Amino acid sequence: MATATGALPRFLHRPTTYNGIWSWVVTVDHKRIGVLYGASALIFFLLGGVEALTIRTQLMRPGSTAVSPDVFSQLFTMHALTMIFLAIMPLGVAFFNLVVPLQIGARDVAFPRLNALSYWVFLFGGVLLNAGWVFGGAAGDGWFAYAPITTSTFSPGPGMNFYVLGLLTLGVSSVAGALNFVVTILNMRAPGMTLMRMPVFTWMALVTSFLLITAMPVITIALIELGFDRFLGTNFFNSAAGGDPILWQHLFWVFGHPEVYILILPAMGIVSEVLPTFSKKPLFGYPFVVFSGLFIGVMGWGVWSHHMFTVGLGAVANATFAITTMLIAVPTGVKIFNWLGTLWGGSLEFKTPMLFAVGFIALFIIGGLSGVSHASPPSDAQQQDTYYIVAHIHYVLFGGAIFGLFAGIYYWFPKFSGRMLNEGLGKLHFALMFFGMNVAFGPMHWLGLDGMPRRIYTYDTAMGWDFWNLVSSLGAYALGIGTLVFIWNTVATLRKPHDAPADPWDGRTLEWAIPSPPPIYNFREIPHVHARDDFWHQKYTEGADGRAVPVPRGGAHQPAAQYGQGHEDTHGIHIPGLSYFPFITALGLGTAGAGIALQQTASLAGVIVMAVGLLVLFFGAYGWAFEPAGPEE
Amino acid sequence: MVVHSLRIPWRLIILASLMLVTVLWSGCYPSNPQSTFDPAGRIAREQLTLFQIIFWTAAFVFVVVEGALIYAVFRFRKKAGQQPLPKQTHGNTPLEVTWTIIPALILVVIAVPTITTIFAQADAPEGEVVRVKAVAHQWWWEFNYPEVGVTTANELHIPINKPITLQLTSQDVIHSFWIPKLAGKTDMIPTRTNAMWFEAEEPGLFYGQCAEFCGTAHALMRFRVIAQSQAEFDAWVAAQQAPPAAPMAREFGLKGCTVCHTVNGPDAEGVQERRMDGFRQGQPQFPAPNLTHFATRDTLAAGLLERSDDNLRRWIQDPGEVKPGNRMGELAGAYHNANQSLSDADVAALVAYLQSLK
Numbered sequence A: 001m002a003t004a005t006g007a008l009p010r011f012l013h014r015p016t017t018y019n020g021i022w023s024w025v026v027t028v029d030h031k032r033i034g035v036l037y038g039a040s041a042l043i044f045f046l047l048g049g050v051e052a053l054t055i056r057t058q059l060m061r062p063g064s065t066a067v068s069p070d071v072f073s074q075l076f077t078m079h080a081l082t083m084i085f086l087a088i089m090p091l092g093v094a095f096f097n098l099v100v101p102l103q104i105g106a107r108d109v110a111f112p113r114l115n116a117l118s119y120w121v122f123l124f125g126g127v128l129l130n131a132g133w134v135f136g137g138a139a140g141d142g143w144f145a146y147a148p149i150t151t152s153t154f155s156p157g158p159g160m161n162f163y164v165l166g167l168l169t170l171g172v173s174s175v176a177g178a179l180n181f182v183v184t185i186l187n188m189r190a191p192g193m194t195l196m197r198m199p200v201f202t203w204m205a206l207v208t209s210f211l212l213i214t215a216m217p218v219i220t221i222a223l224i225e226l227g228f229d230r231f232l233g234t235n236f237f238n239s240a241a242g243g244d245p246i247l248w249q250h251l252f253w254v255f256g257h258p259e260v261y262i263l264i265l266p267a268m269g270i271v272s273e274v275l276p277t278f279s280k281k282p283l284f285g286y287p288f289v290v291f292s293g294l295f296i297g298v299m300g301w302g303v304w305s306h307h308m309f310t311v312g313l314g315a316v317a318n319a320t321f322a323i324t325t326m327l328i329a330v331p332t333g334v335k336i337f338n339w340l341g342t343l344w345g346g347s348l349e350f351k352t353p354m355l356f357a358v359g360f361i362a363l364f365i366i367g368g369l370s371g372v373s374h375a376s377p378p379s380d381a382q383q384q385d386t387y388y389i390v391a392h393i394h395y396v397l398f399g400g401a402i403f404g405l406f407a408g409i410y411y412w413f414p415k416f417s418g419r420m421l422n423e424g425l426g427k428l429h430f431a432l433m434f435f436g437m438n439v440a441f442g443p444m445h446w447l448g449l450d451g452m453p454r455r456i457y458t459y460d461t462a463m464g465w466d467f468w469n470l471v472s473s474l475g476a477y478a479l480g481i482g483t484l485v486f487i488w489n490t491v492a493t494l495r496k497p498h499d500a501p502a503d504p505w506d507g508r509t510l511e512w513a514i515p516s517p518p519p520i521y522n523f524r525e526i527p528h529v530h531a532r533d534d535f536w537h538q539k540y541t542e543g544a545d546g547r548a549v550p551v552p553r554g555g556a557h558q559p560a561a562q563y564g565q566g567h568e569d570t571h572g573i574h575i576p577g578l579s580y581f582p583f584i585t586a587l588g589l590g591t592a593g594a595g596i597a598l599q600q601t602a603s604l605a606g607v608i609v610m611a612v613g614l615l616v617l618f619f620g621a622y623g624w625a626f627e628p629a630g631p632e633e
Numbered sequence B: 001m002v003v004h005s006l007r008i009p010w011r012l013i014i015l016a017s018l019m020l021v022t023v024l025w026s027g028c029y030p031s032n033p034q035s036t037f038d039p040a041g042r043i044a045r046e047q048l049t050l051f052q053i054i055f056w057t058a059a060f061v062f063v064v065v066e067g068a069l070i071y072a073v074f075r076f077r078k079k080a081g082q083q084p085l086p087k088q089t090h091g092n093t094p095l096e097v098t099w100t101i102i103p104a105l106i107l108v109v110i111a112v113p114t115i116t117t118i119f120a121q122a123d124a125p126e127g128e129v130v131r132v133k134a135v136a137h138q139w140w141w142e143f144n145y146p147e148v149g150v151t152t153a154n155e156l157h158i159p160i161n162k163p164i165t166l167q168l169t170s171q172d173v174i175h176s177f178w179i180p181k182l183a184g185k186t187d188m189i190p191t192r193t194n195a196m197w198f199e200a201e202e203p204g205l206f207y208g209q210c211a212e213f214c215g216t217a218h219a220l221m222r223f224r225v226i227a228q229s230q231a232e233f234d235a236w237v238a239a240q241q242a243p244p245a246a247p248m249a250r251e252f253g254l255k256g257c258t259v260c261h262t263v264n265g266p267d268a269e270g271v272q273e274r275r276m277d278g279f280r281q282g283q284p285q286f287p288a289p290n291l292t293h294f295a296t297r298d299t300l301a302a303g304l305l306e307r308s309d310d311n312l313r314r315w316i317q318d319p320g321e322v323k324p325g326n327r328m329g330e331l332a333g334a335y336h337n338a339n340q341s342l343s344d345a346d347v348a349a350l351v352a353y354l355q356s357l358k
Helices: A021-025 A030-059 A069-103 A112-134 A159-187 A200-232 A245-279 A286-302 A304-308 A315-327 A329-343 A352-373 A377-383 A387-417 A423-449 A466-494 A534-539 A581-597 A603-625 B010-025 B042-075 B093-122 B230-241 B250-254 B271-280 B309-317 B327-331 B344-355
Strands: A540-542 A548-550 B130-137 B140-145 B150-153 B155-159 B164-170 B175-179 B183-188 B194-198 B204-209 B222-228
Touching (some): A030 A112, A030 A387, A069 A245, A069 A387, A159 A581, A200 A245, A286 A315, A304 A315, A315 A329, A315 B093, A329 A352, A352 A377, A352 A423, A352 B042, A377 A423, A377 B042, A377 B093, A423 A466, A534 A540, B042 B183, B150 B230, B183 B194, B222 B230, B250 B344, B309 B344
Antiparallel strands (some): A540 A548, B130 B140
């Protein structure tokens, strides 16, 4: 048929294949994009893990020379950036993609091609952030990149250029993705799915998306200013010319603290799904869990200066931010108590997802409590920038976010791969993680209080830190082994034939009503939702004593019939068309970014790469604009 | 009750960690050089007290909440062959109100001493104080005593039982001033001057270290505080005020050492800033320690090595090997210009000269 793209070269005729490697490049299916996000994030997780193990190898003994000081700086910088921006955030987004449309009874997200663009921009942004490794050194000024060490005077190499361009690119991906999910969640819920009937995971996806939309512009401004300083000679952060280094810190942490909740809220949402399923009870205090999540999201904007208690902002500012920071412990506590209330009186089944969810609670409590000790500025003055803080963030982000995300992986893996992960290996994975995590990060509390600063590549044996550093490194290796077990389990499972039923865990939410893996259109008929945990109510009623009673199988109440599954007739289901253009546009953006980043070291080559990238970007956007939304007919 | 059926010994794991924590915190506080559990002055002691209030409050919450979690995990485990499904409780508003208010009250217990300590530590006590202007550099510390006209580096001498008020700043990147046994951190930030104060209650040697990542040699940016009686401190000041103990060695000038190091009394006003400006413009120079009374110090290279002929020789021969990334090795003509390179005899002369600078 005649379309506006008819004038383009033959290879850009609308792709039509749903098989093979190209089908993954051109896909706009939220489930496939979710898988792409998840797989990429896990690969970056392995990279960040290798960086972490190298750091722990260097610190295992005093005076070690496994890596040079500058490589060590790059390792701890890239470890943080990789784990935060390229592993935990995209794993959260992977679950938004996979689960949210199913939980709200939708066929896809609101803007499927924008969704594909978000993924490809994320991937190229991640590559860009890491490109410094092969162009003369990755970013090495810490993930927080405090000015003025980031100016060209003190960091002449290309590492900080890739930091600026990589994070800017990732920001484009995050904002596009977050807008997509806000629109999807607010507009594409199935009939009857009111906000207060939404699964908590979807709620947390909504809160996280709002945080992304509001937080990413702040870091974007800071990065653009830093980029101007480095590429164009402005003086936003150049203290020698009167620039203000503290401006960077405010901008960074006004982004950086909401970012912490961007990392943890999806995991909290996952735990809020897993606990009820394996307790055979609804989530205790649903509105309180939802509103405490909202409150945490809003309060996240009022605590940033607790990262700056030693900056010298003054007694009044420190006292104010101490109080707001302590306040945020209240809704966090409310969430934990409601999870305990969910377990209480339940019939708990400890499958692997449940183990990780309960492990999340146990470890997150520790991270939350240690957080209170540096909410107090005088106490924090001793803890700031020591290993005590390293311990705290790893209890929150590893014991918290990563455990929550692993709970999600084990929970939803059967739904999207059609295969059940091995329970025994899953439990071994959990045991190694729980043990390794406490052995690796527990002693860091002690090291910090014993005066060991962060970000030092060496220490003297006279400081008395040898033993616990050794223990910590051994714990880190246990985490590495645990990760290998997980990889083994995943790879072995993916080689098996499909064996997962539609509803392996006796789930509560709509995604369990449809086959594993779901058909491309998800729901043949858009469901009508009558209650919170609608699918559970298809299967159970409450008896007179308040206990759940199974509904007899068959008849009008059979779930598959309810949601119109089991029919082969897919006529009239509207599926968005495949497209090359999100990939091409993202490729152009990433290439242009690389060209800019190479300006200082290789000016002419940099300009050429940038120009090529911009041409590709323009071509992609142009082709996209004239491509019809539906599939080729 | 169903302990025998467990695959993961939760109870054991938690018990063992609880015992470990108890053992660690009861009694055996280490006296390692940078331990925050061994305060030797008011500021560090109040910071520790606050930490302990928080720690024991948190320990109480930890035991209650983790205890409830462990109880729930064991008590409500699905039993084999269990038929009836659990009661479907959806929530309980009085309970929600309770567990919102109780944590808030517990936080008040922490917030009140926090706020009082913040304001109590904000200003130095009235009366006689010792003023010090501290400037951080990549990767060493400059200490100026403006009232007595003394400039020194990396070793801060103070009298005991007298508040020391510091003006803290930096000439290059952000650093952080930290002596764990005497006071928590205060950042040293270019364009700003931060104020802090502390005092030492007993004579002794206290270790300090830069706490904000400041570049390649951040891990090696250390310093020492030497707390001494007023009489010893006064004697030290007098020695620092004395004219140079020896005429400048020929090699010190020929090899370009004077581009960065002063050896004839306290640094002139603005000299370090001029060196820094030169560095920014690409000249081979950088702010460097004043060496007028170098041989009165115990250490060299920012607290990295004890001052001895051997260590000094190692340092002068190849500073980059001793302290990777340091500016002397990177910039000094002696290591880059053929006509300034150091022969063994030059090094020996420099060592002898520096060691004579009492």
